[in-house]
Amino acid sequence: SYELTQSPSVSVSPGQTASITCSGDKLGDKYVCWYQQKPGQSPVLVIYQNNKRPSGIPERFSGSNPGNTATLTISGTQAMDEADYYCQAWDRSTVIFGGGTKLTVL
Protein backbone atom coordinates (compact mmCIF):
# COMPACT_ATOMS: atom_id res chain seq x y z
CA SER A 1 0.00 0.00 0.00
CA TYR A 2 1.08 3.56 -0.63
CA GLU A 3 2.81 5.41 2.22
CA LEU A 4 3.60 9.02 3.00
CA THR A 5 6.51 9.83 5.30
CA GLN A 6 6.84 12.97 7.39
CA SER A 7 9.47 13.99 9.90
CA PRO A 8 7.98 13.81 13.42
CA SER A 9 9.02 17.31 14.38
CA VAL A 10 10.30 20.61 13.05
CA SER A 11 11.38 23.66 15.04
CA VAL A 12 11.52 27.24 13.79
CA SER A 13 12.12 30.65 15.29
CA PRO A 14 9.40 33.28 15.00
CA GLY A 15 9.68 35.21 11.74
CA GLN A 16 11.73 32.50 10.05
CA THR A 17 10.67 30.08 7.33
CA ALA A 18 9.46 26.61 8.26
CA SER A 19 9.61 23.76 5.77
CA ILE A 20 7.66 20.57 6.40
CA THR A 21 8.22 17.70 4.00
CA CYS A 22 6.20 14.69 2.92
CA SER A 23 7.77 11.88 0.91
CA GLY A 24 6.28 9.12 -1.18
CA ASP A 25 7.07 7.13 -4.29
CA LYS A 26 6.42 9.30 -7.36
CA LEU A 27 4.47 11.67 -5.13
CA GLY A 28 4.87 14.37 -7.76
CA ASP A 29 2.44 12.42 -9.94
CA LYS A 30 -0.30 12.91 -7.36
CA TYR A 31 -2.05 15.89 -5.84
CA VAL A 32 -1.06 16.62 -2.24
CA CYS A 33 -2.90 18.63 0.36
CA TRP A 34 -1.97 19.75 3.87
CA TYR A 35 -3.95 20.08 7.09
CA GLN A 36 -3.14 22.02 10.22
CA GLN A 37 -4.38 20.69 13.54
CA LYS A 38 -4.03 22.58 16.79
CA PRO A 39 -4.54 20.83 20.15
CA GLY A 40 -8.17 20.05 20.83
CA GLN A 41 -9.32 21.25 17.40
CA SER A 42 -10.38 19.68 14.14
CA PRO A 43 -7.97 19.66 11.21
CA VAL A 44 -8.05 22.66 8.89
CA LEU A 45 -7.16 22.50 5.20
CA VAL A 46 -4.29 24.93 4.48
CA ILE A 47 -3.10 23.77 1.04
CA TYR A 48 -4.84 21.68 -1.63
CA GLN A 49 -3.85 20.43 -5.07
CA ASN A 50 -0.18 20.92 -4.19
CA ASN A 51 -0.12 24.70 -3.98
CA LYS A 52 -3.58 26.24 -3.72
CA ARG A 53 -4.70 28.08 -0.62
CA PRO A 54 -8.31 27.90 0.54
CA SER A 55 -10.06 31.14 1.26
CA GLY A 56 -9.01 32.55 4.61
CA ILE A 57 -5.61 30.86 4.76
CA PRO A 58 -2.78 33.40 5.08
CA GLU A 59 -0.44 33.95 2.15
CA ARG A 60 2.51 32.84 4.28
CA PHE A 61 1.39 29.25 3.68
CA SER A 62 2.55 27.76 0.37
CA GLY A 63 3.12 24.33 -1.09
CA SER A 64 5.06 22.52 -3.77
CA ASN A 65 5.23 18.95 -5.00
CA PRO A 66 8.06 18.11 -7.39
CA GLY A 67 9.53 14.63 -7.65
CA ASN A 68 9.09 12.42 -4.60
CA THR A 69 8.80 15.06 -1.92
CA ALA A 70 6.07 17.61 -1.27
CA THR A 71 6.83 20.61 0.92
CA LEU A 72 4.66 22.89 3.00
CA THR A 73 6.40 26.21 3.52
CA ILE A 74 5.41 28.74 6.13
CA SER A 75 7.09 32.09 5.58
CA GLY A 76 7.43 34.49 8.48
CA THR A 77 6.24 31.82 10.92
CA GLN A 78 4.12 33.08 13.77
CA ALA A 79 3.49 31.61 17.20
CA MET A 80 -0.07 30.83 16.13
CA ASP A 81 1.30 28.45 13.47
CA GLU A 82 2.50 26.02 16.13
CA ALA A 83 0.49 22.88 15.39
CA ASP A 84 0.57 19.42 13.90
CA TYR A 85 0.64 19.31 10.12
CA TYR A 86 -0.50 16.36 8.01
CA CYS A 87 0.03 15.77 4.33
CA GLN A 88 -2.52 13.75 2.40
CA ALA A 89 -2.71 12.24 -1.07
CA TRP A 90 -5.19 10.24 -3.09
CA ASP A 91 -4.10 6.95 -4.61
CA ARG A 92 -6.29 4.34 -6.28
CA SER A 93 -9.47 5.63 -4.64
CA THR A 94 -7.76 5.63 -1.25
CA VAL A 95 -7.01 8.56 1.02
CA ILE A 96 -3.52 8.38 2.50
CA PHE A 97 -2.29 10.51 5.37
CA GLY A 98 1.27 11.13 6.39
CA GLY A 99 2.13 10.47 10.00
CA GLY A 100 2.14 14.16 10.89
CA THR A 101 4.78 16.72 11.82
CA LYS A 102 4.72 18.72 15.03
CA LEU A 103 5.81 22.29 14.30
CA THR A 104 7.28 24.08 17.29
CA VAL A 105 7.79 27.83 17.15
CA LEU A 106 10.42 28.90 19.67
Add this chain to the structure above:
Amino acid sequence: EVQLVQSGAEVKKPGESLKISCKGSGYSFTDYWIAWVRQMPGKGLEWMGIIYPDNSDTRYSPSFQGQVTISADKSITTAYLQWSSLKASDTAMYYCAKRGRSDHSFFMDVWGKGTTVTVSS
Protein backbone atom coordinates in the same frame (compact mmCIF):
# COMPACT_ATOMS: atom_id res chain seq x y z
CA GLU B 1 -22.24 28.61 5.93
CA VAL B 2 -21.13 25.08 5.12
CA GLN B 3 -21.20 22.98 8.26
CA LEU B 4 -20.87 19.40 9.42
CA VAL B 5 -22.43 18.89 12.83
CA GLN B 6 -21.48 15.68 14.58
CA SER B 7 -23.30 13.88 17.34
CA GLY B 8 -22.14 14.07 20.92
CA ALA B 9 -19.58 12.13 22.90
CA GLU B 10 -20.30 8.49 23.64
CA VAL B 11 -19.20 6.19 26.45
CA LYS B 12 -19.80 2.51 25.76
CA LYS B 13 -18.84 -0.91 27.03
CA PRO B 14 -16.97 -3.49 24.96
CA GLY B 15 -19.33 -5.51 22.82
CA GLU B 16 -21.96 -2.78 22.56
CA SER B 17 -23.12 -1.30 19.29
CA LEU B 18 -22.92 2.36 18.32
CA LYS B 19 -23.95 4.67 15.50
CA ILE B 20 -22.64 8.23 15.32
CA SER B 21 -23.83 10.89 12.93
CA CYS B 22 -22.67 13.83 10.85
CA LYS B 23 -25.26 16.29 9.54
CA GLY B 24 -24.35 18.49 6.60
CA SER B 25 -25.84 21.89 5.90
CA GLY B 26 -25.20 24.94 3.78
CA TYR B 27 -24.34 23.00 0.61
CA SER B 28 -25.74 20.36 -1.70
CA PHE B 29 -25.22 17.30 0.49
CA THR B 30 -25.72 14.81 -2.32
CA ASP B 31 -22.99 16.29 -4.52
CA TYR B 32 -19.96 15.74 -2.30
CA TRP B 33 -18.30 12.71 -0.78
CA ILE B 34 -18.17 12.51 3.02
CA ALA B 35 -15.14 10.93 4.67
CA TRP B 36 -14.69 9.49 8.14
CA VAL B 37 -11.34 9.88 9.87
CA ARG B 38 -10.14 8.32 13.12
CA GLN B 39 -7.68 9.89 15.51
CA MET B 40 -6.64 7.76 18.44
CA PRO B 41 -5.42 9.56 21.58
CA GLY B 42 -2.13 11.28 20.87
CA LYS B 43 -1.90 9.82 17.38
CA GLY B 44 -2.27 10.88 13.76
CA LEU B 45 -5.15 10.92 11.31
CA GLU B 46 -6.38 7.66 9.77
CA TRP B 47 -8.76 7.48 6.86
CA MET B 48 -11.61 5.02 7.46
CA GLY B 49 -13.75 5.38 4.38
CA ILE B 50 -15.94 7.58 2.23
CA ILE B 51 -19.52 7.69 1.06
CA TYR B 52 -21.26 9.50 -1.78
CA PRO B 53 -24.62 10.44 -0.26
CA ASP B 54 -26.52 10.62 -3.54
CA ASN B 55 -26.29 6.89 -4.22
CA SER B 56 -24.54 5.63 -1.03
CA ASP B 57 -21.52 4.43 -3.01
CA THR B 58 -19.07 3.55 -0.23
CA ARG B 59 -15.34 2.82 -0.16
CA TYR B 60 -13.47 1.55 2.88
CA SER B 61 -9.87 1.65 3.92
CA PRO B 62 -8.56 -1.93 4.03
CA SER B 63 -7.74 -1.31 7.69
CA PHE B 64 -11.40 -0.67 8.51
CA GLN B 65 -13.22 -2.88 6.03
CA GLY B 66 -15.50 -5.21 7.97
CA GLN B 67 -14.90 -3.32 11.22
CA VAL B 68 -17.33 -0.45 10.68
CA THR B 69 -20.25 0.46 8.45
CA ILE B 70 -20.62 3.82 6.75
CA SER B 71 -24.05 4.91 5.58
CA ALA B 72 -26.01 8.02 4.70
CA ASP B 73 -29.60 9.25 4.61
CA LYS B 74 -29.77 11.98 2.01
CA SER B 75 -33.32 12.90 2.98
CA ILE B 76 -31.96 14.31 6.23
CA THR B 77 -28.48 15.18 4.91
CA THR B 78 -26.79 12.94 7.45
CA ALA B 79 -23.95 10.45 7.24
CA TYR B 80 -23.32 7.74 9.79
CA LEU B 81 -20.53 5.59 11.15
CA GLN B 82 -21.49 2.49 13.07
CA TRP B 83 -20.04 -0.43 14.96
CA SER B 84 -21.80 -3.67 15.77
CA SER B 85 -19.45 -4.70 18.57
CA LEU B 86 -17.12 -2.13 20.05
CA LYS B 87 -13.65 -2.87 21.37
CA ALA B 88 -11.51 -0.87 23.76
CA SER B 89 -9.22 -0.14 20.81
CA ASP B 90 -12.07 1.81 19.17
CA THR B 91 -11.55 4.55 21.75
CA ALA B 92 -10.77 7.61 19.64
CA MET B 93 -11.99 10.85 18.17
CA TYR B 94 -13.92 10.40 14.95
CA TYR B 95 -14.20 13.19 12.40
CA CYS B 96 -16.39 13.49 9.37
CA ALA B 97 -15.21 15.72 6.56
CA LYS B 98 -16.55 16.90 3.21
CA ARG B 99 -14.61 16.43 0.00
CA GLY B 100 -13.66 19.61 -1.76
CA ARG B 101 -14.70 20.37 -5.33
CA SER B 102 -12.34 18.43 -7.58
CA ASP B 103 -12.52 15.64 -10.10
CA HIS B 104 -8.80 14.85 -9.93
CA SER B 105 -7.88 14.96 -6.28
CA PHE B 106 -9.39 14.24 -2.90
CA PHE B 107 -9.04 16.85 -0.22
CA MET B 108 -11.31 17.66 2.68
CA ASP B 109 -12.29 21.29 2.93
CA VAL B 110 -14.81 21.21 5.77
CA TRP B 111 -14.50 19.14 8.93
CA GLY B 112 -16.87 18.41 11.75
CA LYS B 113 -15.82 19.05 15.34
CA GLY B 114 -15.46 15.35 15.99
CA THR B 115 -17.19 12.77 18.15
CA THR B 116 -15.28 11.27 21.06
CA VAL B 117 -15.94 7.58 21.54
CA THR B 118 -14.75 5.94 24.74
CA VAL B 119 -15.03 2.18 25.13
CA SER B 120 -14.34 0.90 28.60
CA SER B 121 -15.63 -1.79 30.87
